[in-house]
Amino acid sequence: MKEENIKKLLSNDLKKISSKNFNEEIIRQLNLAKKKEKRILFDQNYIIKLFLIISFLVIVISLKIVEELTETEIIIGLFICALPMYFMVLNKIYQLKPQNFQNNENLN
């Protein structure tokens, strides 16, 4: 059987999608996903840079300025170092807030 004939048979037999909004629905979902990704309070790179700077400062201060570190000072230092991580948590909370989903829907 010739290749063209097989192709002709197969392409004639292709089933068509009945939904008129098939493409639009995919594009709508894509836009929704894109906006959900973008809607954050703090930029990820900014948080990482902040983390590195704060950690560096905390280490310098604790080694050069403070002579003997107490337990409380170490804990405080660790909390300060972890400060940028709170921004990441805030980002996640912001993304999960139901009203943001509502906003995303409205934007479409």
Next chain:
Amino acid sequence: MSEELIRKARDGDIQAINELIDNHKDLAFSIAIKYLKNTEDAEDIVQNSFFIVLKSIKNFRNESKFSTWLFTIVYHECLKELKSKNQKIEYIPQFIECEEEEEEEEEETFVSNDYNLENLLKVLKPNEYTVITLFYLKEKSIKDIANITSLSKANIKVLLHRSRLKMKQLITEKRI
């Protein structure tokens, strides 16, 4: 051209995205409906597969890679759906691997456009239909089809041979 289309779609060009979807949706839907036998389920699976692939479009350089991944997702989503419904697809035992490849016959089999082709390909099993359509309509290589379906290259050749044979028989019967 296909690289240009992918580039435009990557930049968010709606027309390019529409063109990409239009280029592949009918075959993806036909394959899905062949497995699932249900229009709504098939549409949902194809739509979801497009969404998954288009979301990661930045990873593709040309349409061929895009479509290979799309059909991989469609195929495996169909199998997952069948599994969830406890339905089985045809298993191809390894011993048929030794089946000889079809010898190309020179005899012309005339296929007229006047034939009522509706449901003509019902005789093909889902696996056969998937393999033959990907091979002829999307011009995928045996290697690509093996990647899409996770079947061995030998099994793909057997399925191709069988489906060509079935189609030929059908055409001959129709002529009689």
